[in-house]
Amino acid sequence: MGRRYEAERNFDRGSGEHHAVSTLSPWIRRRLVTEAEVVAAAVAAHGPEAAAKFIEEVVWRGYFKGWLELRPQVWARYRDDLVQDIAALERDAALAAALARAETGQTGLACFDVWSRELVETGYLHNHARMWFASIWIFTLRLPWRLGADFFLRHLLDGDPASNTLGWRWVAGLHTRGKAYRARADNIATFTAGRFTPRADQLDAGEAGLEATEPEGLPPILGLRPIVAPRPDLPTVLLITEEDCCVEDFPWSSLDVRAAATLTASALRSPRAVAESVARFEADALVDATARLRGAGLGVPIGSLHAARPESLAAWAAAHGITQLVTPYVPRGPLHDWLTDAAPHLAAQGVALAEWRRAWDEALWPHATAGFFKVKQRIPQLLQLSSAH
Secondary structure, three states: OOHHHHHHOOOOOOOOOOOOOOOOHHHHHOOOOOHHHHHHHHHHHHHHHHOHHHHHHHHHHHHHHHHHHHOHHHHHHHHHHHHHHHHHHHHOHHHHHHHHHHHOOOOOOHHHHHHHHHHHHHOOOOHHHHHHHHHHHHHHOOOOHHHHHHHHHHHOOOOOHHHHHHHHHHHHOOOOOOOOOOOOHHHHHHHOOOOOOOOHHHOOOOOOOOHHHOOOOOOOOOOOOOOOOOOOOOEEEEEEOOOOOOHHHOOHHHOEEEEEEEEEOHHHHOOOOOOHHHHHHHHHHHHHHHHHHHHOOOOOOEEEEEOOOOHHHHHHHHHOOOOEEEEEOOOOOHHHHHHHHHHHHHHHOOOEEEEEOOHHHHHHHHHOOOOOHHHHOOHHHHHHHHOOO
């Protein structure tokens, strides 16, 4: 988390050799370990100056989440256009074959093929490799960027709708207009320590026709979604999802909790098949969250639900005679879409949906209005929040 991280974090040394980065992202993504906790650990070990680069990278995750929360139409467009991209595979055999080669690591470009197989086999890729991979996918292989983002989201253990969608948009030049990220042969050779030495002509950096697929300019800021605060006087069920597995951090004991349930939702990530390793990680995360909540004193029954039919959540809640469902905040993404579909069914059963939003997010997200700089200025305030850990 200190000087070694700052000096070596950009080197991708290959599967099993990612020792200069934390590899904590699958746990942070589900808040099995929170951003505040890892920042506090970094400061305690190295001090705020030596740990500054690590802290910035943790804050980047929050920046992307806040940016997408303020512009939910970007997620909606990705989601809807992905359906069209997938449908096009049925009509375009050449595109389907090219996609299959990319997803199975059979393009003939050594570095890309190794990264593709590493992703599928381990559920992880070094951040630098993710950037190179996305660039080659878009500008060399000329594949639709949303299919690449979907490939990542289906296989990454740390797959996060905000970081993933906006990371691919950034590489494509859609997040910051006119500033696409282009993989360079010399950069790959340097930061893989010579493991890969592609030729420049293999990484054809021509135009991919992306500008024509997106409206000009940044989408307007719609603001943070308002939330309903939990009411202590209502019979309540706690809903535990992979979006925040530290439910014990919230004031659940002040509520009239009658039951709790975990909600399995990895399958919602894509219309295509989601990797079994992702589903296993989610299942283990929910088991861990349940155990810790019981350890914190929750003594009510804890059920297990699957995000299949949205009306099933309302039926389960009604069967427990409750009028309030409370969960840690669910940000924009597939689970939020599913809960939006479930909301009218909950309302029909007289069940209100209430949420908790973390102080970390409240302090960071409203400032994700443009580039990272405004959020970076909030780091001193975030350090104060993390000091409680």
